[in-house]
Amino acid sequence: MLWKSFKAGDDKAFYELYDQYSDALYSFGMQFCKDSDFVKDCIHDLFLELHKYREQLRPTDSIQFYLFRTLKRIIHKQRLSMSLLKLDHKLEKTIRAHSPACDETIIDSERQEEGMDLLANAISQLTKVQQRALFLKFEQDLNYTEIAVLLNISVESARTNMYRALKSLRKSLSKHEISLNLFVLLYSKNQL
Structure with missing residues (x-):
């Protein structure tokens, strides 16, 4: 019911989703990355994405599983993106060294x-x-x-x-x- 309300545009449902799952998401995210601020930023990005695309989201039997899977994807995507940026910098340093x-x-x-x-x-x-x-x-x-x-x-x-x-x-x-x-x-x- 909470997911349907959220998808229908109910802001209270959105805040309730955040309140209900943010701590569990944080604990889950810390298993993939020990940088607390990075994990919090990824959770923030997750909820921004949810809010932005709420009408296009599919129904789910398990909100927690859906949120965990999405957070894992965001963490990996952000870490890979950061690694690719470091790659160019390290390549330059290596060649110069x-x-x-x-x-x-x-x-x-x-x-x-x-x-x-x-x-x-x-x-x-x-x-x-x-x-x-x-x-x-x-x-x-x-x-x-x-x-x-x-x-x-x-x-x-x-x-x-x-x-x-x-x-x-x-x-x-x-x-x-x-x-x-x-x-x-x-x-x-x-x-x-």
């Missing part, structure tokens, strides 16, 4: 920066699923089954996305005579 420290390396440094920019640009041309698959494979060292579960796709789709991503990177980078091995090397050493 590997440049020799002498005066005649200025040209090499500029080439490396250009290579990094080209690599970042090539990665940005990939689909979001391909970017996430690359990150999970090379940064997190996950297998295709684990990648498929986290991206909510089949194992075959995970393999296909990885193949297409690497093929696309190889094609983009070969135009500029940059080896895909640099990309794999940086990821495989977990220095990102």
